[in-house]
Amino acid sequence: MTPIAHASPLSAVIVVFCVLAVGGYLVAVLDRAASCLIAGRELSSDVLLDPMRSAAWRLSQQTVRTERPDAPIVAIAPAIYLTLAAAGLVIVPMSEGFVGADLPTGVVVWGTIEALIIVAVFFHGWGPNSPFAMVAGFRFIAVGLSYGLISMFILIGASLPAESLSISAIVDSQASLWNVIRQPLGLPLFLLVALGATMRGPFDVIDSRDLAGGSSVESSGVDHLLWSAGRHAALTSFAVIGSALFLGGWHGPLLPGSVWMLLKSVFLLVVLVAASHAAAGVPPRRLITLLWLGALPASFLALAEAGLVAL
Amino acid sequence: MIGAMEVASFEFTSVDVAFVGLAAASIATGYRVFRTDSMIRATFLLLASFLNVGAMMLLLAAPYMGVALMFMMTVEMVVMALFMLMFMMNPAGLNPMNMVHQPRMAAFGGVVGFAALAAVAVLGDYPDRPVDQAEDSIAALGEELLGDSMVIFETAGVTLLAAMVGAVALTSSQGRFGDGLEGSLPPTLRPGSENRPEDDLYDPNEGGMDHGAMDHGAMDHGAMDHGAMDHGAMSEGEMDHGAMDHGASADHDAGEHR
Numbered sequence: 137m138t139p140i141a142h143a144s145p146l147s148a149v150i151v152v153f154c155v156l157a158v159g160g161y162l163v164a165v166l167d168r169a170a171s172c173l174i175a176g177r178e179l180s181s182d183v184l185l186d187p188m189r190s191a192a193w194r195l196s197q198q199t200v201r202t203e204r205p206d207a208p209i210v211a212i213a214p215a216i217y218l219t220l221a222a223a224g225l226v227i228v229p230m231s232e233g234f235v236g237a238d239l240p241t242g243v244v245v246w247g248t249i250e251a252l253i254i255v256a257v258f259f260h261g262w263g264p265n266s267p268f269a270m271v272a273g274f275r276f277i278a279v280g281l282s283y284g285l286i287s288m289f290i291l292i293g294a295s296l297p298a299e300s301l302s303i304s305a306i307v308d309s310q311a312s313l314w315n316v317i318r319q320p321l322g323l324p325l326f327l328l329v330a331l332g333a334t335m336r337g338p339f340d341v342i343d344s345r346d347l348a349g350g351s352s353v354e355s356s357g358v359d360h361l362l363w364s365a366g367r368h369a370a371l372t373s374f375a376v377i378g379s380a381l382f383l384g385g386w387h388g389p390l391l392p393g394s395v396w397m398l399l400k401s402v403f404l405l406v407v408l409v410a411a412s413h414a415a416a417g418v419p420p421r422r423l424i425t426l427l428w429l430g431a432l433p434a435s436f437l438a439l440a441e442a443g444l445v446a447l
Numbered sequence: 448m449i450g451a452m453e454v455a456s457f458e459f460t461s462v463d464v465a466f467v468g469l470a471a472a473s474i475a476t477g478y479r480v481f482r483t484d485s486m487i488r489a490t491f492l493l494l495a496s497f498l499n500v501g502a503m504m505l506l507l508a509a510p511y512m513g514v515a516l517m518f519m520m521t522v523e524m525v526v527m528a529l530f531m532l533m534f535m536m537n538p539a540g541l542n543p544m545n546m547v548h549q550p551r552m553a554a555f556g557g558v559v560g561f562a563a564l565a566a567v568a569v570l571g572d573y574p575d576r577p578v579d580q581a582e583d584s585i586a587a588l589g590e591e592l593l594g595d596s597m598v599i600f601e602t603a604g605v606t607l608l609a610a611m612v613g614a615v616a617l618t619s620s621q622g623r624f625g626d627g628l629e630g631s632l633p634p635t636l637r638p639g640s641e642n643r644p645e646d647d648l649y650d651p652n653e654g655g656m657d658h659g660a661m662d663h664g665a666m667d668h669g670a671m672d673h674g675a676m677d678h679g680a681m682s683e684g685e686m687d688h689g690a691m692d693h694g695a696s697a698d699h700d701a702g703e704h705r
Contacts, residue, residue, distance in 0.1 A: 206485065206487070206488070209487070239510065239514075240510050240511075240583070240585055241510045241511050241514045241585065244511065244514045244515060244518060245514055248517045248518040248521060251518055251521040251522050251525070252521050254521070254522075254525050255491065255494070255524075255525060258525065258528070259491075262487055274529065274532075277525055277526075277528075277529050280525075281522070281525070281526070284522065301511070301585060425621075428615070
């Protein structure tokens with residue numbers, strides 16, 4: 137095992153919070169920019185300020201309670217989501233030697249985080265005691281398990297060249313060749329899982345229009361703000377992990393490692409937001425078919441290919 | 448056995464404090480599983496208990512086993528919650544209900560089991576072989592699973608995978624012969640009309656009067672049928688308030704006892 141250089145706990149906490157806050161805000165800005173571009177409107181400073189305005193509006197809005205909600209579950213759902221997003225960032229090396237917790241089982245921890253996202257979303261749908269929200273919660277169990285399977289195979293694939301489950305070791309194994317070249321199917325499937333787990337674009341069958349807002353149909357005020365923050369933060373977390381697993385992490389010429397990490401993560405965020413606006417929505421039933429007959433066999437292929445290359 | 452002198456000289460490190468905290472949280476959430484009145488709360492309290500156990504295994508220098516336990520239990524509990532809600536006898540499992548069958552027997556069994564396991568843990572004579580922290584326990588575990596025992600594990604793995612694929616293929620509504628739902632009709636709520644299999648059970652010319660009241664209820668509340676009536680009568684206070692009420696629909700009664 138390579139010697140581990142941990143970041144000091146305080147600096148790691150500060151970095152994780154900053155990345156989540158800045159990344160989450162960036163997602164909100166990119167979302168509005170993408171809407172503007174698609175609608176053919178001019179980009180203005182509104183795009184930068186609007187997330188703050190709508191957050192302020194949410195904060196001043198009254199929080200509407202439903203009849204007989206499962207109150208503790210309503211309260212902890214956004215908290216779980218935000219915590220998971222933060223936990224994902226703790227295990228990623230942000231630059232050479234700077235990692236909150238260099239766990240020897242990093243990718244398995246990330247798989248656990250993805251599984252726990254299912255719990256958070258199900259709680260959010262279950263809590264308010266409202267039919268559409270509950271349907272959305274059940275839907276996410278169905279699609280969430282599919283994402284979990286796909287993700288598991290590509291995470292195993294990414295750890296094969298490193299012969300380790302540690303994310304630091306996976307980053308180190310990409311010093312000469314990035315995983316995105318070695319395993320061309322890995323990154324697209326990982327981005328698909330990212331869009332699915334954060335309920336975006338074509339994979340938004342959870343907080344979707346056909347369910348009048350789905351799991352968020354009853355949430356308002358601070359609750360809604362926290363839930364949106366959780367979704368944005370989780371997307372950021374996915375982008376950072378994705379750049380560590382497939383784009384070589386902090387490796388890169390000339391610039392310092394942290395800058396490379398920043399550039400790669402922002403690039404993945406832009407790709408994710410663009411994909412979520414560019415692709416058409418899919419009805420849940422067809423989505424499950426696509427996931428099981430398209431994406432899951434593709435992830436088998438990705439793993440087989442990764443194994444052959446690693447041999 | 449640990450001597451009194453050793454106990455006195457035992458130092459509490461931060462790992463010990465974390466271990467005791469996690470153990471207490473694990474027991475507390477485990478206990479709450481049986482004291483809550485909601486299927487969902489019970490399931491996810493159990494998950495919380497398992498997550499605490501997983502974290503304890505991390506402290507015991509078993510990182511892979513600990514995280515794998517967390518991962519497996521999360522997926523397992525989510526699936527369990529889904530299936531329990533699907534197959535519960537009261538509508539979607541939304542009504543408050545007692546989580547305990549035979550409460551006295553269960554409490555007795557629980558206490559005896561806990562005492563027996565605790566006695567084994569405290570009084571047992573264990574070998575003293577501290578794990579070297581520098582040792583790569585994950586590699587050792589992988590060697591164990593995929594070294595000499597590889598054939599066994601691979602056979603089990605492939606068999607399970609085949610079973611999973613088979614189960615999905617069998618339950619898929621889109622089979623070789625087209626959509627399984629093609630031509631199917633939703634059951635009607637009107638007595639005496641077609642597609643109402645339970646009407647075959649009695650002759651409308653004879654028993655019409657006996658079933659009149661029930662049919663009325665069934666028309667108003669589609670979820671309640673003969674089966675629901677039977678369960679309500681048999682459960683003897685397990686559902687401490689009537690699943691037989693005409694208003695026993697999900698939105699009406701959920702959370703009444705909270």
